[in-house]
Amino acid sequence: xxxxxxxxxxxxxxxxxxxxxxxxxxxxxxxxxxxxxxxxxxxxxxxxxxxxxxxxxxxxxxxxxxxxxxxxxxxxxxxxxxxxxxxxxxxxxxxxxxxxxxxxxxxxxx
Amino acid sequence: xxxxxxxxxxxxxxxxxxxxxxxxxxxxxxxxxxxxxxxxxxxxxxxxxxxxxxxxxxxxxxxxxxxxxxxxxxxxxxxxxxxxxxxxxxxxxxxxxxxxxxxxxxxxxx
Amino acid sequence: xxxxxxxxxxxxxxxxxxxxxxxxxxxxxxxxxxxxxxxxxxxxxxxxxxxxxxxxxxxxxxxxxxxxxxxxxxxxxxxxxxxxxxxxxxxxxxxxxxxxxxxxxxxxxx
Numbered sequence: 001x002x003x004x005x006x007x008x009x010x011x012x013x014x015x016x017x018x019x020x021x022x023x024x025x026x027x028x029x030x031x032x033x034x035x036x037x038x039x040x041x042x043x044x045x046x047x048x049x050x051x052x053x054x055x056x057x058x059x060x061x062x063x064x065x066x067x068x069x070x071x072x073x074x075x076x077x078x079x080x081x082x083x084x085x086x087x088x089x090x091x092x093x094x095x096x097x098x099x100x101x102x103x104x105x106x107x108x109x110x
Numbered sequence: 111x112x113x114x115x116x117x118x119x120x121x122x123x124x125x126x127x128x129x130x131x132x133x134x135x136x137x138x139x140x141x142x143x144x145x146x147x148x149x150x151x152x153x154x155x156x157x158x159x160x161x162x163x164x165x166x167x168x169x170x171x172x173x174x175x176x177x178x179x180x181x182x183x184x185x186x187x188x189x190x191x192x193x194x195x196x197x198x199x200x201x202x203x204x205x206x207x208x209x210x211x212x213x214x215x216x217x218x219x220x
Numbered sequence: 221x222x223x224x225x226x227x228x229x230x231x232x233x234x235x236x237x238x239x240x241x242x243x244x245x246x247x248x249x250x251x252x253x254x255x256x257x258x259x260x261x262x263x264x265x266x267x268x269x270x271x272x273x274x275x276x277x278x279x280x281x282x283x284x285x286x287x288x289x290x291x292x293x294x295x296x297x298x299x300x301x302x303x304x305x306x307x308x309x310x311x312x313x314x315x316x317x318x319x320x321x322x323x324x325x326x327x328x329x330x
Contacts, residue, residue, distance in 0.1 A: 001191055001199070008203060012257060020153075028155055034200075037122060037174045038153040042285075043240075043258040045248055064257045065152075070203055080320060081221055089221070089320035090254075093228060093290055100190060100199035111301055111309070118313060130263075138265055144310075147232060147284045148263040175262075180313055210300060210309035 003098040007076040009069055011083075012091040014046070016062040019087065023067055026086070031079045036069040047090060070097065113208040117186040119179055121193075122201040124156070126172040129197065133177055136196070141189045146179040157200060180207065223318040227296035229289055231303075232311040234266070236282040239307065243287055246306070251299045256289040267310060290317065 013019050020038065027033050041064030071079070073096070080092060123129050130148065137143050151174030181189070183206070190202060233239050240258065247253050261284030291299070293316070300312060 001194055003204075006203065008205070012255065024153065024155075035122065035156045036154050037151040037176060039149060039259060040152050041257040042260045043244065044256050045244075046255045066257060084221055084320065084322065089322050092320040093226065093317050094223075094320075095205060095228070095315060095317035097203050097205035100194065100202040100204075102194065102199050111304055113314075116313065118315070134263065134265075145232065145266045146264050147261040147286060149259060150262045205315060207313050207315035210304065210312040210314075212304065212309050 002101045004101050005073055006070040006097050006099045007073045007094050008097045009076060009080070009092065009094045011067040011087055012046075012093075013065045013067065013087075014062045015040075015065055020065055020067065022086065023083075026082075027067075027069060027079070031075075031082065033069045033075075033079065034071045036067060039066040039068065040064070041066065070099065112211045114211050115183055116180040116207050116209045117183045117204050118207045119177075119186060119190070119202065119204045121177040121197055122156075122203075123175045123177065123197075124172045125150075125175055130175050130177065132196065133193075136193070137177075137179060137189070141185075141192065143179045143185075143189065144181045146177060149176040149178065150174070151176065180209065222321045224321050225293055226290040226317050226319045227293045227314050228317045229296060229300070229312065229314045231287040231307055232266075232313075233285045233287065233307075234282045235260075235285055240285055240287065242306065243303075246303075247287075247289060247299070251295075251302065253289045253295075253299065254291045256287060259286045259288065260284070261286065290319065 011023070013023070024036060024038070027036050044064040070076075076094065080094065083092065121133070123133070134146060134148070137146050154174040180186075186204065190204065193202065231243070233243070244256060244258070247256050264284040290296075296314065300314065303312065
């Protein structure tokens with residue numbers, strides 16, 4: 001079983017920022033990343049310490065929203081440069097990981 | 111405080127694939143991994159660009175489902191080989207991490 | 221685009237443990253971490269193999285809850301030492317990652 005190097009990216013937004021849809025459109029239409037998953041957190045707080053929680057009614061529209069994707073390291077590096085204008089860099093975390101792959105042939109044909 | 115090396119695995123499925131329960135059963139009964147957590151995403155798209163989103167009614171049965179687990183690197187390598195027949199390898203990402211551990215004694219007794 | 225090293229931490233709890241609020245209070249008020257996100261899993265099992273699932277009514281109060289945060293490696297190492305008394309170490313996973321940053325000036329002012 002072969003593995004290929006990928007960079008995993010997690011971008012931390014909140015619902016009130018209204019940045020999710022433009023970001024997804026960008027990643028899907030322009031950057032054409034391998035795949036994206038969006039998660040909603042149930043609570044959280046950011047750099048300024050303000051809590052975002054589903055347990056308090058008046059904060060129910062500002063829950064954390066996390067956008068996760070992975071792709072080849074060079075492609076991700078380029079994407080991150082593109083994103084720096086639309087997303088606060090302090091909300092973008094990335095790390096190296098391995099993606100399973102049966103063989104190169106499959107990689108090319110998929 | 112001691113730390114031991116683990117491999118974290120994230121497997122990206124969608125609900126429509128119906129692979130979640132067989133995978134959980136395999137990880138629980140056969141592979142006996144240390145622990146598994148399952149998350150549901152609220153939106154996403156895969157390698158072919160098809161969106162899976164909870165905001166569109168007709169796609170509500172095909173939301174992303176992520177299975178996450180971690181265990182010792184050698185054990186995980188074996189598990190990943192076993193999973194290659196049931197899961198698309200391009201949906202299995204793993205990386206090295208550290209698990210906290212108070213001492214070896216506790217590790218052996220737990 | 222500059223990147224700074226961070227340690228990402230994921231802590232695996234269950235709702236029935238009632239440890240979430242004390243942990244969040246600790247991370248927010250005392251440790252003053254850069255940001256925390258809390259996720260609820262839809263299913264899972266722990267080291268003892270007991271399933272926690274939202275599909276079984278009687279387990280609906282014991283779903284997985286994951287607390288995720290990241291900060292500078294030295295600060296995280298200190299926090300993890302503090303947490304060892306309140307959280308089972310076998311439920312705390314961490315790894316190295318990169319946080320995007322436009323420049324040092326911004327880091328200092330934010």
